[in-house]
Amino acid sequence: MVFSHLHWITKTGALTLLTSLLFTFSLYPRVVQAQTAGANTCGDPFQNHYGPFDYRTATKENLKLVEGAHFTPGVESLTKPATTTFAGMASDVGYTLHVFPNHHRALLTMIKLGERHKTDTPPGAKFTVECYLERAVRYRPNDTVARSVFAQFLGKQNRKQEAIQQLNAAISDAGDNAISHYTIGTVFLEMREFEPALAQAHKAKAMGLQWTELEQALKTAGQWKEPGQ
Numbered sequence: 001m002v003f004s005h006l007h008w009i010t011k012t013g014a015l016t017l018l019t020s021l022l023f024t025f026s027l028y029p030r031v032v033q034a035q036t037a038g039a040n041t042c043g044d045p046f047q048n049h050y051g052p053f054d055y056r057t058a059t060k061e062n063l064k065l066v067e068g069a070h071f072t073p074g075v076e077s078l079t080k081p082a083t084t085t086f087a088g089m090a091s092d093v094g095y096t097l098h099v100f101p102n103h104h105r106a107l108l109t110m111i112k113l114g115e116r117h118k119t120d121t122p123p124g125a126k127f128t129v130e131c132y133l134e135r136a137v138r139y140r141p142n143d144t145v146a147r148s149v150f151a152q153f154l155g156k157q158n159r160k161q162e163a164i165q166q167l168n169a170a171i172s173d174a175g176d177n178a179i180s181h182y183t184i185g186t187v188f189l190e191m192r193e194f195e196p197a198l199a200q201a202h203k204a205k206a207m208g209l210q211w212t213e214l215e216q217a218l219k220t221a222g223q224w225k226e227p228g229q
Contacts, residue, residue: 042131045139051099054140058100071096076109078116084124089113091124097132101139102146107132111153129153137166144170144180148187155191163191171200178207185214194223202227 045052053062070092074080082092090113096106113122114129121128127135133153136146147170154163167184174180185200201214206227218224 042127042135042138045098045101045135048098052101052139053099054143055100055103056140056143063100066096066099071103071106071109076105078109078112088124090122093122094125094127094132097135098126101132102136102143104145104149107136107146107149111149137169141169142173144174144177144184147173148180148183152187152190155187160191160193163187164193164196167196176207178204178209181207182209182211182214189214189217189221194218194221198223198225 050066051062053059070082072080072082075082075089075092078089081089084091090110093106093110093113096103097110100106110122110125110129110132113125114120117123120130125132130153133146133150137143137150140146147166151163151166151170154160154166167187170180170184174184181200182204185197185204188194188197188200197214198218201218204211205215215224
């Protein structure tokens with residue numbers, strides 16, 4: 001099983017990574033829907049004055065240099081700015097995403113900033129929230145976590161078919177990574193797409209993952225079936 005790209009997720013954190021956004025989206029009005037962005041409107045994530053680097057494989061030195069200055073615990077929790085004010089905190093998160101376009105935690109934080117400010121483009125950000133998500137999957141199409149975060153964002157924008165497209169692409173790249181399949185199943189469940197959520201739960205379990213939260217959630221919804229039933 002490959003865990004390197006999810007080195008910061010614990011057993012409980014695997015669900016928290018994505019389900020925490022449910023709470024975030026419930027607190028604030030939905031962001032005004034943005035059009036699906038492309039390279040022309042969202043910039044080129046492959047060109048940057050420093051990097052870009054794949055978040056999953058970046059060195060500790062590269063991460064420390066950027067996160068230590070721009071993506072501090074205070075920025076991630078939206079409680080303490082790093083190099084700017086509260087109003088412009090998205091500039092630090094944006095800087096992080098320019099260096100690491102698929103930085104999973106920074107993507108989640110940018111989404112929260114969009115919700116906090118009730119806008120597509122949080123103050124200090126160069127692009128819209130959706131652009132940062134689009135850039136992440138364009139930079140590394142095989143990053144199943146980035147696609148799952150993007151899918152959840154789209155699902156909460158009532159763009160279910162686009163969300164499902166992201167999840168199906170993630171499934172294709174998940175391979176034998178049980179955690180990826182489990183996380184994808186969690187997003188399907190949030191969208192009440194029970195059949196694919198069940199399939200992903202079965203797949204993760206067959207690969208040896210012993211986490212039970214997704215199975216229990218499906219049972220609570222009356223949607224759990226044992227494999228082969």
